[in-house]
Amino acid sequence: MNNITILCFCFTSFFVTSLAADTISANHTIGDGETIVSSGERFELGFFSPGNSTGRYLGIWYNKISKGKVVWVANRAIPITDKSGVLKFDERGALILVIQNGSVIWSSNTSRHAQNPVAQLLDSGNLVVRNENDRRTENFVWQSFEHPGNTFLPGMKVGRLASGLDVIISSWKSNDDPSQGPYTFEIDGKGLELVVRQNSVLKSRSGPWNGVGFSGLPLLKPDPLLSYAFVFNDKVAYLTYDINSSIALTLVFDQGGVLERLAWIDRLNNWIVYSSAPGDNCDNYALCGAYGRCTIGNSPACGCLNRFVPKNQSEWVRADWSSGCVRRTPLNCQNGDGFIKYYNIKLPDSKIRAMNKSMTTEECRVKCLNNCSCMAYTNSDIRGNGSGCILWFGDLVDIRQYTEDGQDLYIRMASPEIVAHTLEGSPKKKKVGIIVSVVLSAFLLLGLGLCLFLQKKKKHSRHNTLGRTKNKENNTKEQWSMTSQDESLDLPHFDLTAIANATSNFSFNNLLGQGGFGPVYKGAFKGGQDIAVKRLSKESRQGLDQFMNEVKCIAKLQHRNLVKLLGYCIEHEEKILIYEYLPNKSLDIYIFDQIRSKLLDWPKRFHIINGVSRGLLYLHHDSRLRIIHRDLKLSNILLDNDMNPKISDFGMARSFGGNETEANTRRVVGTYGYMSPEYAIDGFFSIKSDVFSFGVLVLETVSGKRNWGFTHPEHELNLLGHVWKLYKEGRSLELIDELNVESCYVPEVLRSIHVGLLCVQHSPEHRPSMSTVVLMLEGNGLLPQPNEPGFFTERKVIEENKKDLSSTNEVTITVLDGR
């Protein structure tokens, strides 16, 4: 091309005198060898031959700059084989390129026609056809800027224009052949982003416009030399840019489908490539699959986003990333998903994207949160504090990680991940991550409300992150998106007189039972609903502030499988909690009763097991507080009118049992038969001790037998030992409460027993977490094999006891120190 361009330059030198105009009027013609030059002498139009080609083409190139770049070609696909080409107007006012035998090989073919047409080469490089006396841009009948080749000149608009025309840039086939190559550079008007396609297949994308640039196209970051604008509304979506006219700078889409930013450097007397895009391997569309992220400089470049794992490990290790990654904790939309912020990434692609320019960040978050298929959101405009909203529906693909560029994205996460993420934000980052349950337990034992802890930490993280980006303040809130009323407590305070009246002065006739922390009474306000009144024992050494904090914490725990706290009362020595009243009482009075157990057929029992598992999952992972129940048992599972289970007494152990001595703890807080070995023996509890109790609850519910006090004519084993024995012998079905045999659905029964056994494993780390339990119960995947349960027989306990104390000495001491 260089030779030829210089040739053209020579032509220009020789012939420009004869046509010192920038305009072609109706009865002018331009033949091969003649040119016109724009008024500022920046661009020139004429015939040329590209590269080593001998074909002749009509085109526009930079004037005066030797090695001039051809920026536009008329007859791209049809070279003229001789020098007979002539550019002129036809009788309809269209510009045509005619060859010797009279064939029109190119035309400025438009529906509109000019009365007195002239063609003018503007100093921007735009060849326009217009009416002679009308210079208004909007009235141009035709312009080369709307029919570009491989060059995106300053001032050009690429994308969807108001006329409905889609302007796209397309590569040349080769240096010798300007006809359309396989690559196109387009605006995706729906996604509001730039895309590169090869033979119509998406190869690379920029990420959506964010008011300043494109998260995946640092090439187009604003700089002193040029300013970009991305204009979009209902009708148009186009990109344009401007430069300081004292420089020569342009964008060229080369044969390989790469957009190059070229600048003319006088000193070098040549064009240099400033930067180009797609620039590297990570710009290849969806290289790392769904939720994979591409990081240049990493080897391999593909990895999973944090909190994601390869979907197919065996493919992944063989560098086949196409299956991508999945969340390590599956989403559970009904159970309070939230969002975690990912920094400096190229915003992803997905099946559906929606945008609303006028939404606030908070509206955006809520909108996404409320639609279970919404996987991510972020601001559509990052200027100022950020505004507008983009929502992603479906798997996120084509993510890359930058260290500085890119944008922040909020990705939907299951609530356990959000809890974990929140804890990671604490200054004791690693420690918490590794021994989270120990630390948490220590907190619990310290009697220091975790609530307080979290509130402090929240302040801390807010403080910590200020200044990283401008819209940090908003963002910190996002991490706390699980409960909508974080800060306010709408829990009513009742006065003592009213409660005394409602319970006939705490009369014996109203007594429902004796809970772990005091008696529970049935009550009813005048004309109002029934209530359950829990009168806390007076020995609690808690101060009022602490009590209030704890009440607030419990008040925030809301789940359909938890008994609802309706109000509280503090007066004189009294501390009272008011709960919803559940007429059907507790699960134990059904399961362990010959007659009433008939009311609970298998489907109801399975429903109850599932409900309890979800309630417990919420306490452990989904609520902000991570509550360990410590006294899960059948009598603490209450049943509503529809026999839906509701866990009661949650949060009580933590809140009101903190001052017990170890012996008291055993007596009051735990219940024999439900306590895990490490809790019963060492007083050490964690969420896994609750899992143990849950396992016992499941096995009792299936069998209709109590674990504590279980007897069997054939052996001395407790219920757990008995279940284990049957399981090993493949006789699990014999466990079924004989009263319920008819309603049994065998796969569910076997699965429940299996999960029950996994929950009562001796060592806490062999027990599944509640999130796994929920999945196991509801799914139909293969379950791991259980080993012999803890508390297999009574004799065994004593032996385990000794061993345990020595092996977990450190943990025990940590916890005791905590007290």
Ligand SMILES: *[C@@H]1O[C@H](CO)[C@@H](O)[C@H](O)[C@H]1NC(C)=O
């Ligand atoms: C076209 O050429 C004729 C003479 O050849 C001239 O009289 C006429 O003014 C020209 N028209 C225009 C629009 O320049």
Ligand SMILES: *[C@@H]1O[C@H](CO)[C@@H](O)[C@H](O)[C@H]1NC(C)=O
């Ligand atoms: C023209 O052809 C020569 C010899 O085949 C080659 O070396 C050169 O690179 C070609 N020039 C262009 C611009 O393709």
Ligand SMILES: *[C@@H]1O[C@H](CO)[C@@H](O)[C@H](O)[C@H]1NC(C)=O
């Ligand atoms: C004119 O010549 C071109 C090739 O140079 C040929 O394709 C076209 O058919 C010819 N047209 C006429 C009308 O002869």
Ligand SMILES: *[C@@H]1O[C@H](CO)[C@@H](O)[C@H](O)[C@H]1NC(C)=O
């Ligand atoms: C003019 O446009 C029509 C339809 O857009 C097309 O079919 C025709 O080939 C074009 N003519 C020329 C000379 O390019």
Ligand SMILES: *[C@@H]1O[C@H](CO)[C@@H](O)[C@H](O)[C@H]1NC(C)=O
């Ligand atoms: C254009 O660049 C020149 C030289 O760098 C500078 O003096 C001038 O202020 C710039 N003009 C604009 C409008 O930025």
Ligand SMILES: *[C@@H]1O[C@H](CO)[C@@H](O)[C@H](O)[C@H]1NC(C)=O
């Ligand atoms: C993982 O990929 C391999 C090879 O493509 C396939 O054989 C295997 O079934 C896949 N595993 C899963 C769990 O999808």
Ligand SMILES: *[C@@H]1O[C@H](CO)[C@@H](O)[C@H](O)[C@H]1NC(C)=O
């Ligand atoms: C965009 O959001 C605003 C504010 O929430 C709302 O009023 C408007 O209806 C939304 N527009 C569309 C098209 O959804």
Ligand SMILES: *[C@@H]1O[C@H](CO)[C@@H](O)[C@H](O)[C@H]1NC(C)=O
């Ligand atoms: C969630 O969003 C998708 C995509 O916009 C929509 O098709 C679906 O109806 C929405 N679902 C709900 C429950 O609003």
Ligand SMILES: *[C@@H]1O[C@H](CO)[C@@H](O)[C@H](O)[C@H]1NC(C)=O
């Ligand atoms: C950004 O947010 C801060 C704090 O909320 C506020 O003071 C400031 O005015 C906001 N800036 C803009 C441009 O909205």
